[in-house]
Amino acid sequence: MSQPFRTEKGGRIDRAEELTFTFDGEELHGHAGDTLASALLANGVHLVGRSFKYHRPRGILTAGSEEPNALVGVYRKDDQTPNLRATQVELYDGLKAISQNRFPSLGFDVGAVNDLLSPLFPAGFYYKTFMWPKSFWDRVYEPIIRAAAGLGKPPKNPDHDSYGNLYAHCDVLIAGSGPSGLAAALAAAETGAKVILCDEQAEFGGSLLSESSATIDGKDPAVWVAEAIARLGAMDNVTLLPRTTAFGYFAHNFVALAERVTEHLADPDPRLPRERLWQVRAKEVVIAAGAIERPMVFPENDRPGILLADAGRTYLNRYGVKVGHKVLVATACDSAWQAAFDLADHGVEVVGIIDLRESPPESLVAIAAARGIRVEAGCVITSTLGRKRIKAALLGRLMTSGQVASGGQIECDALLMSGGWTPTVSLFSQSRGKVVWDAEAGAFVPGKSVQKERSTGAANGLYGLQASLADGYAAGEGAARAATGKSATITHSRTSGGEAGSGGTLGALPHDRNASRVKAFVDYQNDVTAKDVKLAVREGMQSIEHIKRYTTTGMATDQGRLSNMNALQIASGALDKPLTDVGLTTFRQPFTPTTFGLFAGVSRGDFFDPVRKTPSHDWVVAKGGLFEDVGQWKRAWYFPENGEDMHAAVERECRTVRKSVGLFDASTLGKIEVVGPDAAEFLERMYTNPWKKLAPGRCRYGLLLNDAGFITDDGVIGRLADDRFHVTTTTGGAPSVFATMEDYLQTEWPDLDVWITSTTDQYAVAAVQGPKAREVIAPFIEGIDLSAEALPHMSVREATFCGVPCRLFRISFTGELGFEINVSRRHGKMMWDTLAGEIAKHDGVAYGTEAMHVLRAEKGYIIIGQDTDGTVTPQDAGMTWAIGKKKFDFVGKRGLERPDLKAENRKQLVGLLTKDPKIKLEEGAQVTTLENPATGTPAEGHVTSSYFSPALDRSIALAIVKNGHALEGKALYVPMPEGSIPVEVTGTVFYDKEGARLDV
Amino acid sequence: MLLIYCPYCEIERAETEFRCGGEAHIARPSDPEKTTDDDWVEFLYMRSNTKGIAAERWRHIHGCGRFFNAVRDTVSDEFLKIYKTGEAKPDLEALAREAGK
């Protein structure tokens, strides 16, 4: 099939293997080894997208990952991945790609009206336009901005691909495999150091793959690359990772790599991941990221058909593609001349070399003359023509006056430009190194290393093939020696040709046009022009960070790798400050856009967050119970029967517990075993309560504060022996209480002889609560007397349950006679099934967390974190009874003595009863003294817990209210949108105030 | 992600195994009752929040569980010294000089 812009020969594509692909539905052909970009260009397709803001037609600009224009969607498995850079998408048979940001079609796009309306879209447009009225923010402005913003459309389906994750350690990690990266790899590998060499491209070699005018050791550079890679590949100490981007440099030489494993394959093995995240810890890092060419900022520098000169050369030499049949070259430096020469040597008509410089090197001028190429020195491009493809450029001649004189028109179908080279310092910047200005290189280059890394070659502002190789060898040797202490010598290759060029320019170029009417693009992807940068300065932006955000220059996916230097120069001119004083913005991770899938890895679906299940889980599922998520735990919430709603089910569960008996899975409670000669002393210091005189076999409610004096956790603690306590914590507080105990034990009281062990997962716990609780458990408990006399409330015993050892607590979180039985976790299901069977015989129920909450609220038992919020003291909560006043010290004791914690007007925990018993307050609702306070009146407090109480047949609530304890019996209000609700302040215990029901 | 040496396990491990415990060498007053309100507030809340060389507590929470102390440059994240709980606070200025900071 015809590919009209394919060269006759040359390039690294496989001409024998023809591939078919579609772009916006049109069937086209390319070859194995092509990228989507090179294949499109081979077919003469330059127009590949519409720009972000003005919807201007855009073509392929580069041949690398910095591509700002050629963002496409690629279909795979019935969905499309948006915003892939066509320059990085490898061609395979059947590839289906679409253009983006156009409607209805790429050729005719209604959004292009924005280009005509562009005077309405200056820098800071969004800030200026979408400001007032505030009520428009959510409903009017945001939908407009969202509809207009973004390029590709997100995929419709969940990501069907899998992603891998690998950890790796190495002595030397080398990012980039151009001349200096390869030389570094060869030198480091020779020492025996463990080396990882990665490159974002499909093939190793970087610029060497498109180098036509030089040789290494007398060979074609690409052949030298192949030999070097073969040699490295044969070494056990070397890992070669092509298609792998070092996208993040983090602390302590931790570098994240994204390996694209299957996306380039037409029919990949389904077992392979799409991408693999390598988390590499390198002793030394060599950054060989190269340099990228800068666009020239002249009017209409964004027409399809305008490419960077080196990209044109890469398409020619590496992919066998001519960017046009009549090519114009505009440059400010030597390197672009070689692109012109290579094109001419392939029979392309080069219609001119326009060099900004007054006197380009004689040697180049001579070569051009020999090829019959027109050379215009001291000239610039002042305009380009052609809407969907460049068809001509206007020339401007620089006058000594500083003015530009018209220099005529040149017809062309492609324009290659080069404003010089910018070292890729992104990874260095990510490593927290600061760049420094190198006047000779005309660029910011890496300064002092902060981490164990070194930049080499073009990434360090060093050009020329021989120099890059030499610098690479030195970097590899140096890194290996620093990492391992070993060194080795290898024969350094000799080169001929590939000398470093000179020249380069920064900023906007002069022209003879009306400056307010032309668009000379600085940032292609974000549609930022030279004029926008100047406007930002005029409107008061002084810092480059502000200019960046105001204009959005450098905020596209390439983070300004193409645009920053030009923008900086323009800003520097507008601010009348030296470029180095304006400063460079910081490059951040990731180097190139990275998929969410890569970060998520296998942490998706069931693996997103572990689920913790209790022993009753399957039983609850079988009974149709509903679950509540409490942290990672699944806890039974309530058990609806016969179509009950939640309210009815909870009411039935509560009534049954108070009338007969209920069974509750309390396995999620935190448990800590505190053991040792000083165990009692340790608890004495940790908790507010006294522990030393607690007899073995007895329990006590424990209240835990922080040293500021605020309540942080609570739980029942049982003394099993003189030197052994079984501590329980709240479900959510288990890890933090354990960590706090460890902290005090290890760092404040290392003198105490105590061991603490988290036993939360070791025990399954069943709570049996209600008047018939004793009858329910009695058949299964052996070894102890369960009578009220032998086992009073707040006791603990070791016994057996169905023959397996258990710890039996007689405690209650319901106000009823209650037992909590702890058995080894593996016997939990047996215990649950046994008790569930037994309660049925006693008209009992299994109840969930909702009923548990109601039952405890009826008794005024607080839930830490619900009725307290980190600023509540025991006094505030009405729990001074829990404080051991005679104790010398405990965590929080001194804090409680601070004046603020003893001050008047503290918020205190109280009960609230609505005047209308049917009204249930909303948790979180504000409490006020006035029925209808004026807007802005501070609340006196808020409702913390609110339920309908079946036992009282009315609503009940707990609240934190200013001076609440003194307000008992007084009326307050809870203002709601439907009207203020009058309430009466009460004590916190609503049911069985004397506790008679516990005492049976 | 930091790479941290545990002085008890005597091995380097990834940061995910550890938890930072804030500034080191802030002792809880041994006789709280005799401590003034201001001193207690100092102990509870006041931290130096150093930009530069700082001593901080770390716990090998998913390893041996032990607390230890480390001197870290909070700008570069470089660890200058790691030592066990109970050992004296090193001379931070001397450490900074040694490291050429």
Ligand SMILES: [Zn+2]
């Ligand atoms: Zn350890």
